Amino acid sequence: MMAPRTTTRSGPLSELRVLDLTAMVMGPYCTQIMADMGADVIKIEPPAGDNTRYISVGPDPAMSGVFVNVNRGKRSVVLDLRSEPGKQALRALIADADVFVHSMRATAIAGLGFDYAAVSAINPSIVYTNCYGYGRRGPYANFTAYDDTIQAESGLLSAQEQLTGTAGYVGTILADKVAGLTALYATTMALFHRERTGEGQEVEVAMFETMAAFMLVEHANGALFSPPLGPAVYPRAVTPNRKPYRTSDGGYVSALVYNDKQWSAFIDAVRPPWAGPEFATLAQRAARIDTVYGLLSETFAERTTQQWLDLLRALDIPAAPVRTLDELFDDPHLNTAGFFETVQTEHGAVRFPGPPTWFSRTPGRVAGGAPGLGAHTTEVLDEITTHHTTAASEQQ
Incomplete structure (x- = not known):
């Protein structure tokens, strides 16, 4: 492994090193939880940065609230993966990583030279997680996907129409977050297999398939059976009078x-x-x-x-x-339970919602503030150089 960071991290994933080539919310939410659970998450960004840096209010034009929350505690490294120096640096990082997570289309990541075949050739024990809009084995594989379109295609908007009379999005980016959680558990399952066998593997998590499975948990209902015993709907969830x-x-x-x-x-x-x-x-x-x-x-x-x-x-x-979102910050249960954690950053105090899980032996915690664009590039690349120099001298 590369030289450890100067800060000590606790949590069940404290020995893990994750290369995060994701953007927006699905992939970053997955890796944010890994960071809170102790993993060293190295966020690889293009020179312009993750677009989520710029989509909402923040103390700096490149530090929107959404970005800060889902990228807290990570280290940002800027690499131009269209250049050979950028590719070489990423290959060196791959050699010492446990997990590689990306959210590019299959053709795009392959075009850069970092599909599973290329990455596993460098590091056979790596867990390689693809975060896609649609899985590669179906005809939608190359379609662009965002939370709104996946909400529509997964049946969620149809369920909302039955409930409210109008097809409408739910008031949260549900597909992104459910898919991010699915990517997290799929990746940790692959890590569990590696712990037992030493084998790395490729993992694929697609937003459409994830939300189709999510929606059909209860709504499959009578349509599960052959022949169907009724339509795919759980009536209580969509009855018009179901409301506060x-x-x-x-x-x-x-x-x-x-x-x-x-x-x-x-x-x-x-x-x-x-x-x-x-x-x-x-x-x-x-x-x-x-x-x-x-x-x-x-x-x-x-x-x-x-x-x-x-x-x-x-x-x-x-x-x-019925509470507002702002009221959550003053909720007596959440505050007594220590749910919120205040972190001092270069932009001042940031009050984060902390991990919702609890561990008796390996507790996680908010991993720290979000990184500025490329803030850790020199630090991480120096670690690569130090590690390789040390390894070479030990072999002589």
Whole structure:
């Protein structure tokens, strides 16, 4: 391995070195979690930088909030991979890396000379992860993909149309993040195999296939069977009356009176006039789910938000207020749990949402601030030189 960094990192991936040739969100989100879990993530950027540097507000024109969050704790190295010096530097880095992750099209990465065959020839034990829009084995392989188009193609917008009456995107870049998490677990599975056998391998994660699998978890439903027993839809998720309940003080409560125990407790406590034997079991309610939600909506309008929260939580029925994103930063649970971590950077204090996981022996933490463009180029290339010089002298 190359010489260790001067900072000590904890976490279950603390001995791992990752070459990150990804951009935007899918790949960087995957490698950001690796960095928080202790990996040395070296972000290889073109001279102009990752486009995500420039897409939202930030303390510097090349340090947007989105970029800063998904690239925290990484080291930025600028390499022009269209030049031979840039290619040579990357080959030297590959020789000592554990993981190679990229988000280029298959033809583009091959054209640069860094497809799996070329990379594994340098380092046979490397785990090589492709982050694609569409998998290489289908006719869409060369199509351009972004979160919006994958939301549309995966059936998500159709589900939203059934729910709201209008085909619309969800209010988060869901496809990018789900695919990033999938790339993370796929890569770590390959690392587990390597730990057992010593074998590296190539991994492919495609946004379209990932979101198709994600959407069909519950929505495949009757279409799973042959012949189909019904359409591909989970009715409760898309019924038009599935929405937060408006309360008497103008607020909203999200509540799910779901299983029979919860239903019985709710009916006994509230005694709504419409309650009857036709709603007594989960199966009966599921068959009339839109009607049930409509009746509950009328009932929730009779009390305030806090009154409902107090009652439902006392009955052990899941209930929550509708919060804004800004309110998360002041949430008492998140703050008591130490979820946010403040990191001092050259641009001032940055309050990051920390890792949502907990380990008793190898805890991760926010790996640090995001790197300026090429901030670690000299440092990392010097490590290569030092390592190769030392290795050569030891062989003499």
